[in-house]
Amino acid sequence: MKAQKIAAENNVQCRAYKANVTDAAQIESVLQQVVKDFGHFDILIANAGIAAHYAAEDCTPDEFSHMMNVNLNGAYYSAQAAARIFKEQGHGNIVFTASVSAILVNVPEKQAAYNASKAGLVQLAKSLAVEWVDFCRVNCISPGFIETEMLGMHSEETRAIWRQMVPARRNCEPYELKGAYVFCASNASSYMTGANLVIDGGYSLP
Incomplete structure (x- = not known):
């Protein structure tokens, strides 16, 4: 319904699609x-992501795998599918949503699995940016604390x-990230x- 509303209000073609980000074929x-x-x-x-807080000694293999499957593997599968198209077209642009947790260890919560998944995403972006430089750009946006669900x-x-x-x-309001995504995508x-690109209100500076 939201896609139809956007299309009607702006006189553009807008469609919504659905896929499980842990399923490369989908x-x-x-x-x-x-x-x-x-x-x-x-x-x-590539914006899909989950967060959970497990003490590292208690995090089960299933919990760790699920975190990696959504946050890291899902981004990789999405980028890989997009890159096949971009390579044929000769151009394209990928933006990953990582996290400030990729570059620091948050406290007081315990979230080693989440931090590792986001740090992996930043390194993935760097690696793909070099490997795919001939036909697409790959960048990350790493938000800090955003007022979301x-x-x-x-x-x-x-x-x-x-x-x-x-x-x-204060924490960031979601709309305050718009400019960064438009910049990276344009x-x-x-x-x-x-x-x-770290957008954290200075949280990582002190």
């Missing part, structure tokens, strides 16, 4: 369908601790590839 099928429907495919934003799962006490650790003493960043 992703491949969906992206190929996009090409059939629109004639080309130009930008992939994911953050809302934590207690107010924990969120208050985080706010005190951000120099601005030709305004035409010479940028393999970068990790």
